[in-house]
Amino acid sequence: MNVITKATVLILVLATAACTNPNRFGAGSGGAGAGADVGVNGAGAGGVGSVSDPSSPMFFNQTIGDRVLFVIDSSAISQEGRAILDGQAQWLLTNADYRAIIEGHADEQGTREYNLALGFRRANAVREYLVSRGVPSGRLEVTSYGKERPIEICSQESCYAQNRRAVTVLSFARIS
Amino acid sequence: MFYDMVSKSGDNRQYRPARGRPNRQSKAEMMKRVLTLLVALFLAGPVLAQGGPLRLTITDGVIEPITFAVPSFEAETPQAQQVAQDISRLVVADLAGTGLFREVPAAAFISQVSSFVQPIAFSDWRAVNAQALITGAVTARGDQLVVKFRVYDVFSGQEMGGGLQFAGTTAGWRRMGHKVADAVYSRITGEGGYFDSRVVFVSESGPKDNRQKRLAIMDQDGANLQFLTDSSTIVLAPRFSPNGDRVLYTSFESGFPRINVLNVASLGRQQLSTAPGEMAFSPRFSRDGQSVIYSLSNGGTTDIYRTDLATGQHLRLTQTPSIETAPSLSPNGDQIVFESDRSGTQQLYIMPANGGEARRISFGEGRYGTPVWSPRGDLIAFTKQNAGRFHIGVMRTDGSEERLLTSSFLDEGPTWAPNGRVIMFSRETQGAAGASALYSVDISGRNLKAVPIQGAASDPSWGPLQP
Numbered sequence: 001m002n003v004i005t006k007a008t009v010l011i012l013v014l015a016t017a018a019c020t021n022p023n024r025f026g027a028g029s030g031g032a033g034a035g036a037d038v039g040v041n042g043a044g045a046g047g048v049g050s051v052s053d054p055s056s057p058m059f060f061n062q063t064i065g066d067r068v069l070f071v072i073d074s075s076a077i078s079q080e081g082r083a084i085l086d087g088q089a090q091w092l093l094t095n096a097d098y099r100a101i102i103e104g105h106a107d108e109q110g111t112r113e114y115n116l117a118l119g120f121r122r123a124n125a126v127r128e129y130l131v132s133r134g135v136p137s138g139r140l141e142v143t144s145y146g147k148e149r150p151i152e153i154c155s156q157e158s159c160y161a162q163n164r165r166a167v168t169v170l171s172f173a174r175i176s
Numbered sequence: 177m178f179y180d181m182v183s184k185s186g187d188n189r190q191y192r193p194a195r196g197r198p199n200r201q202s203k204a205e206m207m208k209r210v211l212t213l214l215v216a217l218f219l220a221g222p223v224l225a226q227g228g229p230l231r232l233t234i235t236d237g238v239i240e241p242i243t244f245a246v247p248s249f250e251a252e253t254p255q256a257q258q259v260a261q262d263i264s265r266l267v268v269a270d271l272a273g274t275g276l277f278r279e280v281p282a283a284a285f286i287s288q289v290s291s292f293v294q295p296i297a298f299s300d301w302r303a304v305n306a307q308a309l310i311t312g313a314v315t316a317r318g319d320q321l322v323v324k325f326r327v328y329d330v331f332s333g334q335e336m337g338g339g340l341q342f343a344g345t346t347a348g349w350r351r352m353g354h355k356v357a358d359a360v361y362s363r364i365t366g367e368g369g370y371f372d373s374r375v376v377f378v379s380e381s382g383p384k385d386n387r388q389k390r391l392a393i394m395d396q397d398g399a400n401l402q403f404l405t406d407s408s409t410i411v412l413a414p415r416f417s418p419n420g421d422r423v424l425y426t427s428f429e430s431g432f433p434r435i436n437v438l439n440v441a442s443l444g445r446q447q448l449s450t451a452p453g454e455m456a457f458s459p460r461f462s463r464d465g466q467s468v469i470y471s472l473s474n475g476g477t478t479d480i481y482r483t484d485l486a487t488g489q490h491l492r493l494t495q496t497p498s499i500e501t502a503p504s505l506s507p508n509g510d511q512i513v514f515e516s517d518r519s520g521t522q523q524l525y526i527m528p529a530n531g532g533e534a535r536r537i538s539f540g541e542g543r544y545g546t547p548v549w550s551p552r553g554d555l556i557a558f559t560k561q562n563a564g565r566f567h568i569g570v571m572r573t574d575g576s577e578e579r580l581l582t583s584s585f586l587d588e589g590p591t592w593a594p595n596g597r598v599i600m601f602s603r604e605t606q607g608a609a610g611a612s613a614l615y616s617v618d619i620s621g622r623n624l625k626a627v628p629i630q631g632a633a634s635d636p637s638w639g640p641l642q643p
Contacts, residue, residue, distance in 0.1 A: 075476075101431065108604075111545040111559050111588050112412060112635070113458040114515065114522055116426075116433060117471065117478040117499040120455055124476035143432045144455060144473070148410050153384040153608040155585070 057098075057170045060091050067167040068126060072109070072160075075121040077129055085126060088168055089133035102126045103167045104144040107160035112146060119144030119166075126166040230307055230329035230336065232276060232365050239622075241278040242307050242364060244271060247289040248282070249312035249325070256316035259349050263314060263323060266353030270371045270397070271360060274598075275623035280306040292324065301330040308336075310360055319345050323352045327360050336363045350399055351642065358641070368595040370396065374639045375591075375600065376414040376423050376440075379403065380612055380632035389634075391425060393440065396593070396600075396638065398628040404438060413458065413589070414438075416639040417465045423637070424459040424468060433457040435470055437485070448483060458501045463509045469493070471501040480514055493531035502546045505529060506553060506573075513537070513547040513556055513573075524558060526573070537575030546589055549573075552596035555619065559588040559601075568601045570619055581621040585610075591638045600627065602634040 049056020051063060060066060066088075068081035077085065092098060104119030104126075123142035131137045152159035232242050246268050251260040271277040287300035292313035301309050312325035324341035328334065340359055342352045351372055358369025379392040379401075388407035391414050394400055404423070405411055412433075414425040423438045427447075433455045435448040448468060450456045459470035467484045479494045480503045494500040498518040505512055506529075513526050519536070522543040527534035538544040542562025549556055553573070560567040560580065566587040571578040586604040593599070597619055604612040612634040614627040627633075 108586065110561070111502070111515075111522075113471065113501045114499065114517075114545050116412075116455070116457050117473060117501050120473040120478065121476050121499070128476070141432075141453065145410070145428075148387065148389075148412070148428075150385050153610075155606040155608075155610065 054091075055095055060088070060095075060168075060170060064088055064091055066169070067165045069161060070122055070164040070166070072107075072164070073118070075118070075125040077125055082129070085129045086133060089130050089135050092130065092135045092139065098170045098172055099139045099141070101141045101143055101169045101171065102130075103169055104142065105149060105163055105165050105167070106147045107163040108147045108150065108155065109160065110147065112148075115146035116144050117146075119146050122164075122166045126168065130168075229332060229334065230364060239276060241276055243278050243280050243305055244308040244310060244360075245280040245282075245285065245301060245304065245306035245330075246310045246312075247285065249314050249323070250290065250292045252292075252313050252315040253317060256314040256321075259316055259321065259346060260312075260314035263349055263353040263356065264312065266350060267310060267312075267325075267357045267360065270354060270357035273397070273625075274361070275618070276361075276365070277308075280304050292326075296328060296333075298328070298330055298333045301328075306330050308360070308364060310356070312356065316346055319347065321346045321349055321352060323356060325356050325359070327363050350395060354395070354397075367597060368641065370593040370595045370598060370638075370641065372642045373594050374420065374642070375614075375627075375636050376404070376416055376639065377614060377636040378411060378414065378634045379629075380634055381407070384608060384610060391423065391438070392633070393423075394629065396627075401629065404440070404443060413635045413637075415460050415637045417461045418463055418640060419465060420639040420642070422461075422465070424461060424470075426457040426459070435459045435468065437468075449488070458503070460504055463505055463507065469503045469505065469512065471503070480512070491530070493527070494534070504548045504556075506549050507551055508553065513549055515545045515547060522561075524556070524575070537571070537573070538578075539575060540578055548590050548592060550592050550596040551594060554596070557590035557592060557599050559590065568599060568617065570599070579619075579621065581617050581619065582615070582624060587615075589635050591636050593638055594641045598623075600636045600638055602636065604634070 049058040051058050053059055064087035065084040068077060068084055102123040104123030106115035106118045120142065123144055127140045127142050130140060150163040152162040246264050249260040249264045251257045268279050272279045284304045286303055287297045289311045292311055296309065307330055309328040309330050310325060312323060315322040322341055322343045324339055326339045327336040329336050342355050344352050354371035357371045361369045373396045374393055375396050376391065376393045378389050380387055380389055382388040389411050390407040391404040391411050393402050393404055410428040412426040414423045416423055421440055423440060425436055425438065426433050427436045434450055435456045437446045448456060453474065455473040457471050459468050461468060466486060467482050469480060469482045471478050472481045477497050478499045478501055479492060480500045482491045482493060496518055498516055500514055500516045503512045503514040510529050511526050512529055513524060515522050516525050522545045523536055524538040524544045524547045525534040525536050542560055544558050544560050546559045547556050555570045556573055557570050560569050565583050567580040568582045568587050568590050569578060569580040584603050585606040588602055590599045590601045598616055599619060600614055600616045602612050603615050604610055611632040614629060614633045614636050615624060616627055617624040
């Protein structure tokens with residue numbers, strides 16, 4: 001039984017705290033109040049820069065691939081996923097000014113709570129993989145949207161397969 | 177609160193000590209001599225054991241609804257005309273909506289009850305097969321409203337309990353109607369009521385891939401809907417405090433799931449502190465409202481914690497690499513039921529409230545999640561997923577007598593009515609145009625119906641009976 005006493009349990013919610021990463025790029029889910037720089041639906045949102053510029057977020061999102069997919073109930077990273085994450089790790093090591101939030105998602109087959117935990121498990125699996133490839137853990141955060149932000153909306157496996165994903169969302173922040 | 181009782185003389189000439197059933201002439205004849213005796217006894221003092229007072233026992237079997245009549249309540253002031261009618265209709269709607277009662281429509285009435293104090297012509301109500309009769313009177317002055325009512329067992333010619341009156345404001349007339357209906361329900365079933373209670377839930381709008389969600393609160397029948405938050409961020413799974421003054425919910429306003437405490441009256445919000453890299457969700461209040469049990473995800477695992485709201489002390493209750501979530505305390509606060517996939521799939525477990533060894537209670541086919549302990553302590557409601565379908569079900573606290581109450585493409589998130597007899601839940605339809613709505617169902621599986629709400633809705637949490 002761990003007892004962790006924290007100095008302050010309750011902190012006031014700041015009305016302005018809409019997003020911790022205002023400078024994020026690409027396909028993040030970013031909550032319901034999607035800002036102009038956030039592509040809520042993911043697939044069509046390429047991020048900024050040019051696909052032909054290897055140091056641009058658009059290159060990361062589209063050429064390398066910003067997401068990996070999972071099978072039902074699993075957070076195991078596939079062979080194909082590892083190839084994408086190897087590319088992501090390389091890019092992050094090259095472009096050290098970027099941080100990333102890894103967003104885990106689940107399909108709609110499951111209860112809300114379980115899917116939140118499952119999405120977190122997926123995001124964390126990606127984070128651990130990227131760290132194992134040398135990306136400093138301090139540049140990677142994880143969150144989960146559970147089944148709250150599907151990108152495909154049919155109720156069939158073809159859509160579910162796209163929704164069971166972990167998306168690496170870049171944000172620009174110089175590490176001090 | 178008790179309204180002073182008028183003479184209970186009534187019309188006892190055809191008194192029949194039978195359970196509420198249509199009168200049979202021959203029996204009435206046969207019982208004439210007995211009747212004389214009983215009437216004398218009745219006039220002499222309180223009647224003790226009646227042959228069969230009107231009583232509906234809520235069981236799992238098929239129930240023949242009790243028939244009841246509600247003559248429009250008397251308006252004791254001119255201003256009360258409309259509200260007296262409205263309250264009468266609401267009492268009818270509440271009772272009939274349970275499926276346990278069936279209204280005798282006004283068109284069938286032989287006699288009217290024009291005055292609250294006049295003797296009841298029970299024979300006229302027996303003739304239309306009304307087993308229960310509810311009379312009332314309403315006084316409205318300015319914004320003040322007084323409602324008084326009586327409940328009669330028509331076939332015994334007895335009043336059930338004394339008259340009662342409720343005072344309130346004209347704006348709160350629905351609550352007073354619900355209170356009357358609660359009292360009638362209680363007197364006839366012997367159970368607590370649930371009509372004068374509220375539900376907090378998530379109001380949904382927008383397409384499936386960009387759903388807007390905001391917290392809302394309403395009366396349990398869908399009336400008086402108010403929004404508690406805007407839709408600027410995803411909010412999930414609100415949970416009432418035991419006395420209904422606060423609501424816990426999960427918010428994404430920081431980009432990470434965090435738990436907020438919302439004061440229902442002031443709409444002031446506070447956030448449960450969570451360290452960077454942690455996600456907190458699936459909160460519920462302890463029975464004293466002083467602490468929160470919830471899930472915390474850190475480093476890929478999700479465990480159950482309790483935080484004391486006053487001192488900020490965190491206590492970790494589970495320590496496994498698996499997912500532990502959806503904790504719900506027993507009514508006496510000494511045990512927690514929760515879901516875990518430690519066996520490989522989601523199943524239900526019970527552990528002591530301070531953590532410790534957990535025992536699995538779900539063993540049927542499929543996966544079990546979102547367990548919620550009944551306020552009566554006797555049952556646990558849950559979401560079950562099996563063979564591509566979702567169900568709301570109940571089981572005893574040892575896992576026995578599992579009973580599935582619903583079946584659909586996606587049912588989830590049960591919440592108990594304050595009396596532990598009705599469950600509300602979310603039902604989402606299939607496909608790209610799929611939308612969520614709230615439904616309620618009796619623990620017997622009967623009386624499944626949609627809660628009338630404008631727009632889509634999910635994640636209901638049923639609050640306590642209001643004072």
